[in-house]
Amino acid sequence: MKEFAVYNLLRLLMLVGWVCAVLAVWFLVDDAVSDRDFLLALILAFVASGVTSWFFLRGPREALAIRLGQRADSASRKYEEMRKAPGEE
Incomplete structure (x- = not known):
């Protein structure tokens, strides 16, 4: 999933x-840390x-959200098709 990798790499x-x-x-x-x-600097950086x-x-965040929405819709459709399949009751 390209969008996931791009967004997380940028973060x-x-x-x-x-x-x-x-x-x-x-x-x-x-002169010294x-x-x-260092812990405080790390917290500030976060x-x-x-x-x-x-x-x-x-x-990139919106592209990732769109892609995840598409995958969720696809998974829901496949689940509904499997559930309605004839002969599997």
């Missing part, structure tokens, strides 16, 4: 980009990634 790249950006700013402000600072992906990944 992952966005997260990695935000982690790098937050850590770069942290290094500019302070402790484990606690939040920033989620917010920015909501706006910038609208197209």
